[in-house]
Amino acid sequence: xxxxxxxxxxxxxxxxxxxxxxxxxxxxxxxxxxxxxxxxxxxxxxxxxxxxxxxxxxxxxxxxxxxxxxxxxxxxxxxxxxxxxxxxxxxxxxxxxxxxxxxxxxxxxxxxxxxxxxxxxxxxxxxxxxxxxxxxxxxxxxxxxxxxxxxxxxxxxxxxxxxxxxxxxxxxxxxxx
Numbered sequence: 770x771x772x773x774x775x776x777x778x779x780x781x782x783x784x785x786x787x788x789x790x791x792x793x794x795x796x797x798x799x800x801x802x803x804x805x806x807x808x809x810x811x812x813x814x815x816x817x818x819x820x821x822x823x824x825x826x827x828x829x830x831x832x833x834x835x836x837x838x839x840x841x842x843x844x845x846x847x848x849x850x851x852x853x854x855x856x857x858x859x860x861x862x863x864x865x866x867x868x869x870x871x872x873x874x875x876x877x878x879x880x881x882x883x884x885x886x887x888x889x890x891x892x893x894x895x896x897x898x899x900x901x902x903x904x905x906x907x908x909x910x911x912x913x914x915x916x917x918x919x920x921x922x923x924x925x926x927x928x929x930x931x932x933x934x935x936x937x938x939x940x941x942x943x944x945x946x
Contacts, residue, residue, distance in 0.1 A: 774826035778878060780818075783851050790815045797822050800905065811839060811914040817844060820907040824880045825853065829904030832938075833883045834928060836903065840909075841883040848881060857883040858894075871897045876942040886924035889931040903938040906931075 776797050780786050781893060789797070793815050798809055800823040810816045824831035835841045841857040848855040856879050859872050874882050875898065888894050932940055 774801070775822075776822060776826070779803075779822050779825050783853060784818060789818075794817055800939070801826055803841050803939060806942070808941065810943075810945060813946045814945070816945070818911070820905060820909075820941055820945065821848065821853070822882065827904035829902030829938075830874060830877070831877060831881045831905040831907055832899070833881055833907045833909055833933075834886050834925075835883050835909045836885065836925075838885070841885075850859060853881065855881040855883070858888065859885055860887075868897075874898060875901055877902075886904045886928060887890060887938045889927060890924055895931065895934055898935075903935050905940045906935065906940045908940070908942045 776794070777788075780789065791814065792808075792810065792945065796819040798805055800819070808809075808816055808819050808870075810819075820831055830931060833841075835844070838857075838859050838861055841859060843859050845855045856873070857868050858867055858874075861871070870879075872884075873879060882896075908925075932938070
């Protein structure tokens with residue numbers, strides 16, 4: 770954690786809120802003390818802030834696994850408006866743009882990087898980011914692990930192996946169900 774990081778100051782500065790909702794502050798504090806976690810909050814309860822705010826305090830990149838490209842885009846667009854360096858790497862980008870974003874990720878130019886679970890399917894992505902300091906591995910919409918059965922998104926079942934291959938960074942799973 771950055772020595773000068775005050776979560777309440779970051780909440781006001783980047784997100785424009787005077788106070789946390791419900792359990793957000795407790796989750797943020799636990800993340801900032803190095804704890805892994807599982808967050809279950811209702812839709813609209815502020816789950817995303819539980820990894821976005823710590824990302825601004827942690828040394829390194831917060832890698833966010835998200836199931837939907839539209840959700841990634843909405844999250845990244847909102848973060849960029851707030852002045853938070855974020856990007857997504859997914860199949861909508863041509864290979865050269867993907868490589869450029871990975872290069873910038875390796876150079877420490879992003880605090881948050883959103884990817885689909887399928888990004889871990891092959892070894893090329895893992896090989897490309899092996900030098901990146903992954904401070905937090907956040908699995909958004911974690912109910913996708915089993916909600917529709919193991920056939921729905923089998924790549925979700927492989928995220929544990931990806932986590933280990935990345936050196937077992939701190940992990941956070943979030944869901945509304």
